Amino acid sequence: DIQMTQSPSTLSASVGDRVTITCRASQSISSWLAWFQQKPGKAPKLLIYEASSLESGVPSRFSGSGSGTEFTLTISSLQPDDFATYYCQQYNTYSWTFGQGTKVEIK
Amino acid sequence: QVQLVQSGAEVKKPGASVKVSCKASGYSFTTYGISWVRQAPGQGLEWMGWISGYNGNTKYAQRFQGRVTMTTDTSINTAYMELRSLRSGDTAVYYCARAGGAVDGFWGQGTLVTVSS
Numbered sequence: 001d002i003q004m005t006q007s008p009s010t011l012s013a014s015v016g017d018r019v020t021i022t023c024r025a026s027q028s029i030s031s032w033l034a035w036f037q038q039k040p041g042k043a044p045k046l047l048i049y050e051a052s053s054l055e056s057g058v059p060s061r062f063s064g065s066g067s068g069t070e071f072t073l074t075i076s077s078l079q080p081d082d083f084a085t086y087y088c089q090q091y092n093t094y095s096w097t098f099g100q101g102t103k104v105e106i107k
Numbered sequence: 108q109v110q111l112v113q114s115g116a117e118v119k120k121p122g123a124s125v126k127v128s129c130k131a132s133g134y135s136f137t138t139y140g141i142s143w144v145r146q147a148p149g150q151g152l153e154w155m156g157w158i159s160g161y162n163g164n165t166k167y168a169q170r171f172q173g174r175v176t177m178t179t180d181t182s183i184n185t186a187y188m189e190l191r192s193l194r195s196g197d198t199a200v201y202y203c204a205r206a207g208g209a210v211d212g213f214w215g216q217g218t219l220v221t222v223s224s
Contacts, residue, residue: 001169034210036152043202044152046212055212087152091210094166096142096154 002026006088006099012107019075021102023088028068034089035064035073037082038101044087048073078104109133111141111203111215118221119193126189127218129203136179137161141186142206143177145199146217153199157206158186193222 003026013019023033031051036044046055048064051071061076075082083106088099114128129141143155156167158177165177176189186203198221205213 038152043214043217046210049210049212089152089210091206094140094142094157094206094208095168096144096157096206098144098152098154101151 001095002029002090002092002097004088004090004097004099006102008102009100010103010105012105013078014107015078015080017078017107019078019082019104021073021086021088023066023071023073023099025069025071025090029090029092031067032091033064033066033071034091035062036087036089037084038087039084047086075104109205109213111205111213113201113203113215113218116219116221118223121194121222121224123193123222124189124191125193125220126187127201127203127220129186129188129215131160131184131186131205134205136184137181138207140206141177141179142204143175143188144202144204146202147196147199150199155188155201160186190220193220195222198222 005024007022033051035048038044047058047062052064063074085101085103087101090097110132112130117125119125137160140157140159142157145153158165178187200217200219202217203215
């Protein structure tokens with residue numbers, strides 16, 4: 001099974017900061033990587049798919065990069081609505097694995 | 108518009124079974140599969156398995172093999188996830204999500220399953 005290792009687990013940042021979250025796959029997943037945002041009591045929301053494609057309606061301050069085993073999610077200028085938990089997810093032949101999550105907190 | 112509407116919250120005793128439904132609308136049910144994901148309180152997301160909306164083929168996460176069964180009823184565009192031999196560690200919110208070859212972000216609202224004696 002493919003394992004996903006996400007870091008950091010918690011991140012303290014201020015409004016306006018540039019934030020980067022990293023996700024590493026245990027084997028190559030090409031670009032089959034998505035990023036989700038989740039707020040308490042809500043279903044996850046898709047931000048990025050195929051490693052770098054922005055989901056429709058998602059602000060352009062969110063971006064994704066990487067391929068193979070190393071991926072990053074970047075928020076260029078953190079906004080108050082962005083304080084949430086973020087998950088990477090690999091999707092390979094209908095089998096998914098999630099990273100353990102990164103909670104972005106107010107500094 | 109695409110919608111996945113799940114059944115309501117459940118409270119079960121240890122050892123019992125639970126069956127959660129996920130009714131799809133707004134797209135051709137047989138063109139996509141459904142994945143099931145759960146989230147224990149304060150924990151991360153855990154993929155449980157996938158079922159094809161076309162032919163009912165399934166793929167289960169190894170840790171749930173033998174304890175989970177996923178089915179569909181294409182006449183009413185509904186997917187089901189049954190989990191047996193429940194224990195307290197199965198207390199979680201269970202989500203269904205549309206799952207084709209790619210990720211497209213359509214999830215159900217979640218169903219809280221509480222396992223308690």
